[in-house]
Amino acid sequence: MNPDDPNKNPSSLLKTRREILRQGVLTTVGALGLATGLELLTRRPGVVAAAAPTCALPRKIYQGPYDTREPVSAIEDITGYNNYYEFGTGKSDPARNAGRLKTRPWSVVIDGMVKKPQTVDIDTLQGWFPLEDRLYRMRCVEGWSLVIPWMGFPLAALLRRIEPTSKARYVKFTALADPKQMPGVKAGILDWPYVEGLRLDEAMHPLTLLAVGLDGKILPNQNGAPLRLVVPWKYGFKNIKAITRITLTDKQPATTWSLIAPHEYGFYANVNPEVDHPRWSQATERRIGELSRRPTLPFNGYAEEVAHLYKGMDLRRYF
């Protein structure tokens, strides 16, 4: 008879059982520990439900010549998937963090080479113009796109009102940079404030919009409230958010992304499938909500309207 036979020896049977239990506990703890660590490092769960806009703006529904006939993207995607580094680099950071931004009272400084420089309250400013719905494609330089129902007024209308002098050649936009309200500003992710610019003829183009609303409601904070630029034939980063200053100038403004990486992001930033980003192709894009990629169109599909602005320019050089 084998004295070590666990069936015959109750004390060693107990030992084996205890050993199995110990191994089981160790394995479980080890596995869960490793898995938890990996998940904490790599998982970014959840789409944060965006705060619903509260007060509605008067709507003027009209399918204009500039509206795309493509289906509108899901509003949760438009308001939940944003690049807005003032509120963090993650795509859902803006929806999570922008709620605390105070967009009223808000004043916009209009200065530089204009005949009527002034500081104007946002409600006064948007009251000057009838608001229009504009359904535009938006193509991000990262290779994804959305179809967004903006509401706003043409920048040209504002420029006509403030009357640029004959010397003015460019429009420079400056965004809010408040470390108290914007965690990304506090963390110094970029050189703040965010600055963007357009050539005067681009700014005067009827497609160029100053948006104050989205889907017939007031603009959600994560989409650039209370005032943002929308230039649909350019990459999304040109569309500066939370504008506090509009300056007319005779010099091409140094814009935020072109300062950070001049070989990757140019002043013009026209959507162009022929000119790749140094690190990735711009030939295709993912329309958010679709599984397969689609070809990117020259000037984001607005070539007919805007290509003449760049006649004779080498678009590889002026990217």
Next chain:
Amino acid sequence: MAPSATIGALLPLPVMVYDAFTGQLGANPLQRAEQQTGLLSLTLILLSLACTPLRLLASRLGTRLLWPARVRKTLGLTGALYALIHLGIYLLDRGPGLLDFLQDALKRPYITVGLTAFLLLIPLVLTSRKDSVRKMGFVRWQRLHRLTYLVGALGVLHYWWSVKEDHTPPLIAAGILLVLFALRFVKKRSR
């Protein structure tokens, strides 16, 4: 210890599938899955590189740890598995056209680097069998498996170049890799 490493390293997969079906991969799910598998792969490869230094450090402090040597292979293999899924998602995302892919791989340094790292993983995976060390001889096997450091370095570079602005996470990964690499030399000199 090895089964817990296997289970622990593979658990993120079902969680990712769950995330995919509950919309928790966000508005751009393929890209999110691509980023997560890439990061998982790099993390596990760095962890596998940490095993030997950890064991040596412990033995210097007077503790004999057996489990680091046992989980090293598992961590490396699961890291390679995530690299394969990462590449698979990238190819799925690009759609059909192998020629386009090859062109892309040559044209864009961060893809060239990533693909090189993946190709270097193949001989490592193939020589991870129990009898591989015996068949190859320990010295040759060890020399080959030092490639893991190169894979790690290429992986970090690939990560660095794929990030638009916030370079902190790839910098941390680079720092960890450097420390692990430096520890090898400390060990050598002290002999």
